[in-house]
Amino acid sequence: MMKSLKLWLSEATWKFRNFTRRYTGRITTFFEKRRLGFMIHWPGWLKAIFYLLPALLLLGVFTFFPIFNSFFISFLEGYNIQTGEFDDYTLIGNYRYIILEATGFRQAVINTALIVAITVPATILISLFIAVALASVKPLKGFFQTVFFLPYITNTIAIGLVFAYMFSGNANTIGTTLGLANQILGWFGVDPIIWLGAGNAAEGIRGATYWTAMSVILIYTIWNGLAFKIIVFLSGIQGIDKQYYQAAQIDGASKSKALRRITVPLISPMIFYILVTSVIGGFKTYTSVVAIINPEGLISYGADGTINLKTIVFYVYDFIGMAGTNGMMSFASAAAIILFVIILFFTIIQLQVGKRRVHY
């Protein structure tokens, strides 16, 4: 039964292939006969532009124009997004306001920098070790690979909400309902911690501290970033010729030395790619804060007042949210451009370092 099904399938595939071949052939001849091959005599560059046109149009409308436009808007004063009118041009006024006068920008930069500085090295190291471990296990390999890849294909908000639930328990409920994290801590005799919960001003009970909330964001970001990195590293490791390890073994290198001196250098292009993309990704953190903390990015009445966990992108969106007011869009643009410059700076540094450290 199985066999005949297989046979039938392979035959059907073959027939389908023949069918499509025949008809693509006919379509080509049709065009040739009707002299519809109008591009035949075009020069190469014109053809190239023609083929790229659909992509270029979309990119132009949704990527290039907004980039240049926001750059432009960041130099306007009193810009009204509905009428497009503005009072005056200013070179650095909006930037000055964002950096020096506006509240919360510095906190947003600190929050973002913390997330990048901690999660990027941590995810890379952890995923590298998991990838090495996965590469060396034989039984249940597919199962583990699937398990580790699951976060990648699951919605960020959904996972974030699950995380928020795992770390739940606020100032009012801390004695009664405990999230998974607090329950586990309870087994070791640790008192429940208010991870994310807001305080209760009326009863004077304080909520989460900055670091408890931040650590949940960090743990979430690290965990969420693992999946893709593991897959990339794993494919890199599996592409390394086994003979290098045999040679290293004969040369007396220990397993950890082989990892340091052979595996890591040989997958350094992948590590480098992951580093660059995850630094950029880290600077653009937004969704995870929304999902874990709340759409305001603030924990009210925390351990020391309102706790601000907004990232730079969060900050930009805050201004966009107020875009009805004249001038706010310019502040949003200025903040976005500052973020762009920061990312550009780090990326250039990485590319420079990469030239010396990456073995292609």
Place this chain on the structure above:
Amino acid sequence: MEIRLEGLTKIFTDKNGKETVAVDDLSITIPSGKLIGLLGPSGCGKSTTLFMIAGLHKPSGGKIFFGDDDVTRLAPEKRGIGLVFQNYALYPHMTVRQNIMFPLENINIKREEALELVKEMAKLVGIEDQLDKKPAQLSGGQQQRVAIARALVKKPRVLLLDEPLSNLDARLRLQTREEIKRIQRETGITTIFVTHDQEEAMSISDQMVVLDFGVEQQMDAPQDMYNKPKNLFVAKFLGNPPINVLEGKVKDGNIIVGKDTVIGKTKAKDGSYTIGIRPEDFKADENGIKVDTIDVEHIGRDTMIRFMMGETQVRALVDSDSVEGKEEIALSVKTHKVHLFDKENGQVVL
């Protein structure tokens, strides 16, 4: 360092539980300080044997001795071996210097001393001016030398070479095999090298071991093995052009091929035999057998004559002068060079 293999056996089991005997009860003794060629067709177990000596494969049975030490259960890095892989396995991200130095990083040695050793090895193999290049910038022959230097730098007791010349072009191969021989002479290290090329093995080894289906066929000095093959397999495997194999019989001390062509005398008992005659063991002889030539090729000094002997096509390689300009060629066989093999088991008779 004398290497002794005692009943060495390797059985691979595939997914379906099917067993393949790669090396079957191999017992040989490799004398100290010699260059030994492990020779055989593809899949005969020669590389497996080498990897078992290296410690990368675990034997299914039998023992390996280095001198008096039983190393069968020893990890590769503790055996004191140097191994050159078929594709060299040079670390692509390290320079030549780092490559050669890598084995030294794992033992207790001062950096200056290590650098000195690296220089010494580089000089031995003739790559001292390439030390700062990456392997990809070197030619195949140079990479090969780097691999040998890396294998030798730790002063191993045994040097193992897995098909060391198969990735080189014909001319480089010739050069490199002389180089390997020189390095082996200079260091006096016991060397085992694996090859499927009989000419290569014959030209550089002190002793050869021929394997087929994991079973040792013969171990001898190259020329002895060529002249006195123990069985039909060895006779067929050595020599280019290959040996002529004919069906024939012995009657009253005469070796008879085909219907009634007597090609020589022997002391073997009467009966049917498989007869092996090397092409160069024919000679032009006016009193010999007149042959119907199919083709005559003059290749410089030698002439290759193809003709029918009984039912079989036979090649003869004779001196060009002796057949030049002759219309009819008559050949005889150097009687004492005819090999008689048992028809059943292929073992040599006499």
